[in-house]
Amino acid sequence: MTTNERTGDATSEVESGEEEEVLGGGELAAHLIKSGITRNEMIAAITNRLHAEAMASLPPNVRRRIRALRTLQKEFADIESKFYLEVHALECKYERMYKPLLEKRAQIVSGAYEPNDAECVNPWRDESEEEELARAVQNAAIAEGEEKKEEKEPAEPPMDPNVKGIPDFWYTIFKNVSMLCEMMQEHDEPIIKCLQDIKVQMFEDPIGFTLEFHFLPNDYFTNTVLTKEYSMKCKPDEENPLEFEGPEIYSCKGCEINWKKGKNVTVKTIKKKQKHKSRGSVRTVTKSVQADSFFNFFAPPQMPDDPNSTLASDTQALLTADFEVGHYIRERVVSRAVLLYTGEGLDEDDDDDYEEEEDSYSDEDSGTEEVSDAED
Amino acid sequence: MTTNERTGDATSEVESGEEEEVLGGGELAAHLIKSGITRNEMIAAITNRLHAEAMASLPPNVRRRIRALRTLQKEFADIESKFYLEVHALECKYERMYKPLLEKRAQIVSGAYEPNDAECVNPWRDESEEEELARAVQNAAIAEGEEKKEEKEPAEPPMDPNVKGIPDFWYTIFKNVSMLCEMMQEHDEPIIKCLQDIKVQMFEDPIGFTLEFHFLPNDYFTNTVLTKEYSMKCKPDEENPLEFEGPEIYSCKGCEINWKKGKNVTVKTIKKKQKHKSRGSVRTVTKSVQADSFFNFFAPPQMPDDPNSTLASDTQALLTADFEVGHYIRERVVSRAVLLYTGEGLDEDDDDDYEEEEDSYSDEDSGTEEVSDAED
Known part of the structure; x- marks a missing residue:
């Protein structure tokens, strides 16, 4: 279940309309500071520039040979992508071999x-x-x-010694693993307590995988399985073939949750005061907005149909985080669940018992909105 | 050439002669502070303890089922080790496919x-x-x-436009990659400038690899190839089978460097003042000691013959660092050399242009040593 396939970072280069200027190091720094980038970004930009200048100062015949090495590196990446496809095929084969073990685990957990x-x-x-x-x-x-x-x-009351299976098995894992714990809100907890199993289905062609979250019948939604599907690619990018590092998640798809009436934890009602611009009268309106919830995991941002279109940076950030979670659940959580349950298999990063707690979630929000017109 | 096989950390548990005491959280913290461990180690110890207490507070039948899940996890690790062996075999197969490309690269670099x-x-x-x-x-x-x-x-004088190949190709890579740059001392630089190629030979059974450093004839040593051999294992540890994470380097072997007279950069002469204990007279003696040098890479600490014996902690640290370097050279340097040369493929961590420079190397050392007797 494990190779070093990366989660895509879903970023795309921002093209600037400005013409390229040839700037010296000092001018470049001044130019960059003005453009409001972070210190690390500036260091990276200057470093890149210094490397580019070092290359540019080489005689043309040496630069020509470096281009020949890049051509070889591209051929290397093409062969490497076949290697990773073979590894992925192996992962699919082994997933079938792990299945009886994971099935037995699920039966012991459920009792x-x-x-x-x-x-x-x-x-x-x-x-x-x-x-x-x-x-x-x-x-x-x-x-x-x-x-x-x-x-x-x-x-x-002490825990019933005749208890069935291992109660709260997956809920405890969510509590122990910081990445999952951060996603789980207080109102999610009773639902996660109904989570009975997480399964992975691997796909060989096109490559990808689906995470299946199996739930006990519960008071919140009618689904018994919630799914999240990840599509992967394993081909050097045409525009940046030398950046190839193996399979990458490039898109994902959630599923519809059939919430029972009044039980949808992914929306919340907020009250807003609206002030009439000219009359100055104030009224209160209620609005439904998205609430923090683990279950937003099943409604990721829509991917654009055109793969070359650029995404808004906040959408990119959401997708990058989502791909990391999907990758992590497949790679670490499903394959090593018992060790995350007992704590034996927690990395330092998994365990946030001693991290600062984030501000506790508040379900009510309020604010004042100015509107230019509103019916009374 | 790339899967997530880890470099072993060469650590071994330190067994304490004390009997286990059952301590509460507060007592434990006090006990740990007294033993002089770091804050992070203490947090880890307390976290482990809390997890252990959570497990211990479960009814015996639930704890029994958790043991059954651990048994399944052990079976999972046994199957997983076969997966990793298959991946390693794939890596050996692909190494043969990469060979013509890497051979051509070497020929372009050398001219x-x-x-x-x-x-x-x-x-x-x-x-x-x-x-x-x-x-x-x-x-x-x-x-x-x-x-x-x-x-x-x-x-x-401008660089000769009729220059052969790509001068200082590997030397520039050593300069660009912080892990290598930190190992390379000023006195190593003229030798690294003679480095013509780094090759990897993979071994399938038992698994492992050898790094070959090919040098031009030079004034420093008579070898044309220096080698470093890494042995790997891919089997869950008998005492900690659930910690299995894939192939691991567990030992390495250097090679003898036939230094030309007076050219050995791995030793330095230091002068020490010795004071006679009773007479108070002072004399100066010269001693040969190990000098910092990249070429110490070919003389790693001896591994004990008994694999179960514990290593001194400084030896452990040296080996852990050595395994990381070997892994990194195989995984990143050999397969992506041109990108490290141009700077295109440098991670933030690879590039230390802006890191603080370490104190420059000094070849002379001096100190006062007290000896109880010394012939005049």
Whole structure:
């Protein structure tokens, strides 16, 4: 399930209408500062310029040979793209081999299958520490329960020892993995608790994959499966063939969620005060706007039909982030779910227990809007 | 040439002789602070502990099912290791397909082959900008030359337009790529200027690769090829099978460099003042010690024969860095040399033009050493 295929950055070059001027390093810096770019962008631009000047100062016959090396590099990229297609085909083949394991995992998580004793032995692990910790935690809970009794408060009911499967398996993964946790809002949590499995379907030609989110019947929507489809390409770009680095996600498609009445967490109602421009009277209107929610993942920005058209930069940023999430779920979450559940397999980046919390989500918004005319 | 195989970190767990104590979060933090670990290590330790406590607080039947999922995850890793072996076999196959291209590149670089016009066309590139820049650079050089003439100083001779191949091709790459530039000392530079090619030989069983550094006959050593051999493994570790992430470099072997007399840049002579403990007399002794040099790359720390023995932490750090360099040269440098030469293919991390320069290398060292006895 893993090769280094990159998530596309969905950026496209911004072409400037200005004519190219030949500027020296100092002039270039001044020119760049005026154009309001960041320090890092400026450093990159100056570095590129210095490299270009170094190349330009070479004798023409040497520059000619460098062009010949670029031609070879293009041939290299063409062969490399075939390598990556073969790797992708291997991934499709292995996905079929992983399937029985992932199916069994889903059955253990849901409680449909109870593993036998032999299946529950991890010979490489020292269980004694966990057992000791379990006893300590249990004793602490009992002590706390007794204290609470003294205070006449009811102790929280202990988890039912006859519980089926592994409760909140995927929900816990969402909580543990920072990329997913950041997407999940408070109002999403009861829905994510109904998430029973995430599956990947790989496609060989054209290359791509679909993520399937399987849900228990729930109070929020009638779908049992939500899907997100990613299309990939594995060909050097015609205009920048030497930048080829392997397969890339280039577009994605969500699915329609059939929300039950009043349950759509992806919209919120905001109240706005509108002031009449001439009369000065104020009225309050309610508007439906998009609310933060993990489920916006299934309604990504529309891709333009013309692949050469440029996207607005905020749309580009949204798509880049979306491709990263899709790639990450396929690459790390589905294949290593139990390790993200227990915390054993969390990278430093996955785990945001100690990151600063973002401002908590607020469902109500308000503001004053000035309108030039409005019926009373 | 590219999959996500990782460079091993050559670390091994340090076993503590102390018995495990069950500590609460606060006690744990106090305990950890006393042991002098870094803040990040402490956060990681506490996070691990919180995850472990969360697991320990689950009912025994749920913990049993989690063990069953770990067993499945181990089976997953076993299948995955076969996937990575197949990918490695593909890499060996493609290495043979890349070979004619890389051979031709070497011939163009050395001047053994002069490309024809058709080979020097890069249809995806706009050459006009480069041409314009070349004219501007040339004019600036002429103007500078005239100015210098007026000052009666001789102008620097322009590069010979009849120059063979691409001079300083690999040396320029070493200069451009920060990882290599940091290893190259001033005294290494004239030797690296004799570097004519870097080749990779892949091995399928057991998996691994050798980097070959091909040199022109030079004043420094008699070898024409210096080699560095990397051995890889692609099997889940028996003690930590779930940490498997694909092929890993686990050991490397350098080669003997036959330095010409007085030309060994990897040793330096230092003068030390020694003070006689009782008599107080001072004498100066000279000692040969290892000098910083890229060529230490061919004399990596010895790996212990017993793979289970633990390495000193500084040796571990050296090997980890070495594996990263070897991996990087194979993965990025050999396959994309021209792009690192021109600067087109440099990542932000590759390019350290604007990083702070490290203290310049000093060849002489001095210090005072106290010895208990020394013949006069």
